Amino acid sequence: MNFSRVKEGALKYLGYQGQTIDYSIASMLDECLNEIDKMSSFKVVYKSFPLDFDPLLIKEVNININYPDLIDLLNNCHDVIIIACTLGIQVDKRSKYYSHIDMTKMTIFDAIASSYLEAKCDEYERHHIIGKRTFRFCPGYGNVPIELNRELARVIDSHRKIGLTVQDSHILLPQKSMIGLIGLGDNNRKKSCKNCLNIKNCDFRKRGQICYKID
């Protein structure tokens, strides 16, 4: 686990752009990272399915994913992986705890947790998913509706396997969780901002940053 990369990611979520980080914030970043590393229980479940095109479908489980972003992402792929992971509910509880006594720490804790989840998921992907693959794409971004999460969660039984639930409002709980799609196949697509809902309003872009990293 590359801790400095987790911190880097967290700082980006916090809107950091080179300001001086004083001692108290620097040590809070470390404390939060160590705490999350100890207390979180990263769990993951995934399953791979063959793809059908025109329209884009995961036929085996009867899910229509014919959205421009996914058509673009999964072009040239033969299979798609549905993957879900979570840091567990204890992280949510701890975050709530800090919100009562130390909002600064809570904000940092939350950013570290998000970045930690990303890093854990990347690490898992690197070790377990062999071969050419696309980046992870999560419903709710671009033109892929967040409503898709419910179907995907059901197919991989995420509640039973890793305790990841989808609420009525399509929010994932525990909060530090992710459901995504990864295409298997030779596809040179890179992440881009072009279909992002937030493109006109994006603080990252205003700062000359992007919210994701390109491998």
Next chain:
Amino acid sequence: MLQDRLNKEVLIFDGGFGSQLQELGMKAGEIPEYYNIDHPEMIIDIHKRYIEAGADFITTNTFGANPLKLEQHKYNYKEVILAAIDNAKKARELTNKNVYIALDIGPIGKLMEPMGTLTFDQAYQSVKDMVMLVKDDVDVVLFETMTDIYEVKAGVLAVKECSNLPIFATMTFEANQRSLSGCDPLTMVNVLEGLKVDALGMNCSLGPKEMSPIILSLLENTRFPAIVQPNAGLPVLVDGKTTYPMSADEFVEEALPLVEKGIAIIGGCCGTNPEFIRKLKNNVQKYVTKRDVKPKTRVSSGTTTVEFGHHVVVCGERLNPTGKKKLKAALKEERYDELIVEAIKQEQAGAHVLDVNVGLPGIDEVKVMKHIIKLLQEVIQLPLQIDSSHFQAIEEACRYYNGKPLINSVNGKVETMEAVFPTVQKYGGVVIGLTLDETGIPPLAQQRFEIAKRIIKKASEYGICKEDIIIDCLVLTASAQQKEVMETVKAVAMVKSLGVHTVLGVSNVSFGLPNRPLLNKTFLAMAMSAGLDLPIINPLDKELMNTIDAFNVLYNYDQDATKYIQKQSQAPILMTNSTSSFSLEDVVIHGIKDEVKKATEDLLKEKEGLTIINEILIPALDKIGKDYETGKIFLPQLIQSAEASKIAFDVIKQTFKSTESTKGPVIMATVHGDIHDIGKNIVKVVLESYGYKVIDLGKDVPKEKILDAFRKHHPKAIGLSALMTTTVVSMQETIELLKQEENICPIFVGGAVLSQDIADDIHADYYTKDAMASVNLLNEIIK
């Protein structure tokens, strides 16, 4: 009769169902429960094969057939459950064997409050609907693969309140001995014994080998019949497919030693099949190994259990408004956040249990107690002590409490015992009995001892054992009733001979005398020597806590003085009294929270509060705000300064006679359906740093509640937050409702997906992109 065989004969459950259906061709994402209707022959066949293998119980194919999970699907839960029962009955008829049918109930699939949005009542209703449908057709209800003890509690109560069916409940634990919600096996045992299920245990997740340490500790701790359904080994994810590595022989080899230790009911879970059950049946002992488990006094939250008898148990007394002006005001003004902070401080100071009392004139105790308990249990891991003289408040609190609570209290009056004992019996709890009766507090130890005996006897009539009773011999003040102080100490020793634990509210002893801490700690030491187990004290009082630490060593509780050495060897932090070297302005700008109180107090000696606010705090905040907007500082630094400034405001406010300095109030809420409240909390702290009074309604707030709050508090503005596109709809509905109100105040909205366009679309008055923008807006519109 099942009850006659339970815990005498080893009974066999069936094995995996889903894995059997997968072998028969069920695909990922298919709903297994639909097979009851679409392929009844398959279901009947699986049941039949388990019966023929020797199972005493078959489990209906209804794991996920709850009304909430199946609400938007092809078949509704009723059709599915009725078909499932039909299939189980048919299998039983076809094999002509008199097996028991267990109604299978798995987790609902949504996270419960307070971390999630599923309410206790919804979980309760879901189970009740299922059970009502088929209660005459099944022999037992099986809750299995549960991860949240709170959901199990709702379910158990639902079954008990609508049927007489026996209940078996199993939870699933990870190798770290915790369920996904954080519950440990001891907590499960304590809560389920309190609720009086018929068998309890664990299933799924692990194989028999990995389960073994958890099961052994379960068997050591529960007096109830134990049920176990392991997987066929630890699941392995290969190419995204879950596989189970154990053969039937390996499974049986690992499982039998567990049965030898005292398991009463055994079956299989994922990856097991009829062959596993056959081999189990053929090789397992006929009768249950007897265990001798002594009842223990234990209280629990949803994740943590405190067992008496291993150390002095400290109950924190500070969540009680009696004699506490600040807490009274907070309760009356619904600033519950202050209670939570107080609870956290006590937890950090080393309390084991926290007393919660909200009894104040003009407060709806039933409603407020229930609400506070929910808020506390969201962040506090400790068990709580429900403290009320309002019987309905106790009952309601016990029902909605997550865990097995301490209940404070009954006394020797028949009326209180008859009112409270049914609640203790029904929900499980450890109840405090005060040694007073219709004639008041008797002066002599012997008389209090007699009342204690009466309480214990009366409790036994309700099936409450003495381990679930803690006796309070009542502390009198040395200044008024000096003679009787020793009677209390004597009574403690006498009551201990009855085999119960004891509790005292220690600091009562010193009322009206100088140097109260000295009397308190001396009395505490005397009482502990006499047998006091549960002192109710202020855990922030270091002298008292040190006395307890020392006692735990001298009494041989703290073996090798490990904890004592660890605590006492920590270098004490020296609090300097010198004036802070930073100016208040610097302290706020740099967000040095530890220094701000002192700096403000020092400055108050020279300047008026209002002058400090106008000449120092506001300019400092404006500088911070500008620095944030221009990118000189980033978010954590902004919040740090806001928090420091908020502390300064609080110190200054105390010097004011009226509320002249506060602006607002402003109501803030995260809308219904959304549980993300970080953004809202950041806006809140920054507004407060500017002196605004913020009424925070929390997250997932129904629109009606926001309207009620508007009518009650007459705010100057309402801020609504939503993080997701899907909850913007809920924001729109809230605004629609609010706008029908006459004289509604301005409504401003914010959140990750919001923009000016969306704000316009949903008819919000203002959109603010971040916390600073909210401050700027309110400064402009609130005059």
